[in-house]
Amino acid sequence: MELLYKSTRSDQTPVTASWAILKGLAEDGGLFIPERIPKLDVPMEELAKMSYQEIAYEVMKLYFTDFTEEELKQCIRFAYDEKFDTKEIAPIRKVGQTYYLELFHGATIAFKDMALSILPHLMSVAAKKNQVKNEIVILTATSGDTGKAALAGFADVEGTKIIVFYPKGGVSPIQEKQMVTQKGNNTYVVGIHGNFDDAQNGVKEIFGNQELGKQMDQAGFQFSSANSINIGRLVPQIVYYVYSYAKLLADQEIVKGETIDVVVPTGNFGNILAAYFAKQMGMPIERLICASNENKVLYDFFSTGIYNKNREFILTSSPSMDILISSNLERLIYKIAGEDAKANQERMAALSKEGSYCITEEMKAQLKDFYGNYATEAETADMIKELYEKTGYVIDTHTAVAAAVYQKYQKETKDTKKALIASTASPYKFTRSVMTAINPDYNTMGDFELVDELSKISHTTVPRAIEEIRNAQAIHHRVCDATKMTETVKEILGIKK
Ligand SMILES: *Cc1c(COP(=O)(O)O)cnc(C)c1O
Numbered sequence: 001m002e003l004l005y006k007s008t009r010s011d012q013t014p015v016t017a018s019w020a021i022l023k024g025l026a027e028d029g030g031l032f033i034p035e036r037i038p039k040l041d042v043p044m045e046e047l048a049k050m051s052y053q054e055i056a057y058e059v060m061k062l063y064f065t066d067f068t069e070e071e072l073k074q075c076i077r078f079a080y081d082e083k084f085d086t087k088e089i090a091p092i093r094k095v096g097q098t099y100y101l102e103l104f105h106g107a108t109i110a111f112k113d114m115a116l117s118i119l120p121h122l123m124s125v126a127a128k129k130n131q132v133k134n135e136i137v138i139l140t141a142t143s144g145d146t147g148k149a150a151l152a153g154f155a156d157v158e159g160t161k162i163i164v165f166y167p168k169g170g171v172s173p174i175q176e177k178q179m180v181t182q183k184g185n186n187t188y189v190v191g192i193h194g195n196f197d198d199a200q201n202g203v204k205e206i207f208g209n210q211e212l213g214k215q216m217d218q219a220g221f222q223f224s225s226a227n228s229i230n231i232g233r234l235v236p237q238i239v240y241y242v243y244s245y246a247k248l249l250a251d252q253e254i255v256k257g258e259t260i261d262v263v264v265p266t267g268n269f270g271n272i273l274a275a276y277f278a279k280q281m282g283m284p285i286e287r288l289i290c291a292s293n294e295n296k297v298l299y300d301f302f303s304t305g306i307y308n309k310n311r312e313f314i315l316t317s318s319p320s321m322d323i324l325i326s327s328n329l330e331r332l333i334y335k336i337a338g339e340d341a342k343a344n345q346e347r348m349a350a351l352s353k354e355g356s357y358c359i360t361e362e363m364k365a366q367l368k369d370f371y372g373n374y375a376t377e378a379e380t381a382d383m384i385k386e387l388y389e390k391t392g393y394v395i396d397t398h399t400a401v402a403a404a405v406y407q408k409y410q411k412e413t414k415d416t417k418k419a420l421i422a423s424t425a426s427p428y429k430f431t432r433s434v435m436t437a438i439n440p441d442y443n444t445m446g447d448f449e450l451v452d453e454l455s456k457i458s459h460t461t462v463p464r465a466i467e468e469i470r471n472a473q474a475i476h477h478r479v480c481d482a483t484k485m486t487e488t489v490k491e492i493l494g495i496k497k
Helices: 017-023 052-065 068-080 110-118 118-131 145-154 173-180 196-208 212-216 230-251 270-281 296-303 327-337 341-354 361-365 379-393 397-413 427-438 442-444 447-458 463-472 482-493
Strands: 005-006 032-034 092-095 098-102 135-141 161-169 186-191 219-227 260-265 285-294 307-309 357-358 370-374 419-423 480-482
Touching: 005 017, 017 118, 017 230, 032 230, 032 327, 052 230, 068 118, 092 230, 098 196, 098 212, 098 230, 098 397, 110 230, 110 379, 118 230, 118 480, 135 145, 135 196, 135 482, 145 161, 145 173, 145 186, 161 173, 161 196, 161 482, 173 230, 173 341, 186 196, 186 482, 196 219, 196 482, 212 219, 212 270, 212 482, 230 260, 230 270, 260 270, 260 397, 260 480, 270 285, 270 327, 285 296, 285 397, 296 307, 296 370, 327 341, 341 357, 370 397, 379 397, 379 427, 397 419, 397 427, 427 442, 427 447, 427 463, 447 463, 480 482
Parallel strands: 098 419, 135 161, 135 219, 161 186, 186 480, 260 285, 260 419, 285 370
Antiparallel strands: 005 032, 092 098, 307 357
């Protein structure tokens, strides 16, 4: 059955999956959302016998209904291959009574790889399907991980260019080095003077700039987005939740139908929204535990029903979660408002004008699947240290936020259900924060010395992604003001002022 995508902000005519992937955002500024959430049509016991790639197909075929079986299977083949350092793609590590779903075994050792390894291929098929002649320009704002993962995914993919904006000084040194050393003739990396929200707002503005859109078209270009608002990012993220449940079942860690809790370190609300979709599709998830760092907009939202971004922006040791506007939350808001596009549009207008909006009691009642909490910087560091000392397992700062919030949750609720923690980055990506959490004395060591020390204490090998940048030279040196992003894009594309 064909599944079409509508906008969260108006009742414009629904579009096909390939069109939604190509466009990223709806014309009215809304996010694309499927007209209904499909149910898994293969029993879990069957899925339990399948590989990651096979499960990916079973999930994606339900959403990307205008892709042929061959097209979809080819995209999956191209995406989930030797770029990942394990055949399992997303292995589960049991530590004590908790399962860590390691989503960091791809090219850039963070969970963004899970979706960004496939998005370029989906987009390339989508372009052909829709007879697109223009070159596709991927424009991305990143708080660190998306940028590199998108660059790696799109580098030298025919018919595309990719421009990444990141907050200069707002990402880890290793994240920055990963980006500015990116090869590929179609890759551009720009540091902006501002924070992630400035970068994201700048990108949104460029997308909404119709004059620029016309100039682009004349020059043979059109924009698309690889940000987590793209439905081509969201759907591949549903896969690993379904996969993890199937795997736990196959390994007899759980019994058929047993519900589990899922804990997700959250920034833009993409990853946890995928878990919510997995639940709607029939995966037995009880609670969706939304973990924030000190930028705890979401925690406040879940406790009060008021979303308010008017607050200080805090730079934390989990920079990929340093976000005050969680873009993907809009899809949830839209759903719990009874898919009322007008009401949603009004809330989003309030968010952009006043920086806040509130939801009704009726809507709030529909959020009972969610539990929100946050971890302070000290709690996050303590979590890393405690887990390492008790078990020898080293987790990164983002995962530690989730683990710390999960501890609070257990204490508060006495819930004893099994829990799956989305482990979103390799500790090698945030080595300094991780190592100094374990022992502050490590702070005197250099970045790569720390990498080797981490390898020693955790008995793990240094990932390829880190070895690659050890001696690489920076290729990208562009920096601009947050207010000059449009000009920078024009300059890169050779479009006259
Ligand atoms: C992006 C990211 C997150 C946040 O994910 P969202 O989908 O934006 O909520 C958490 N941890 C890491 C390491 C990330 O890269």
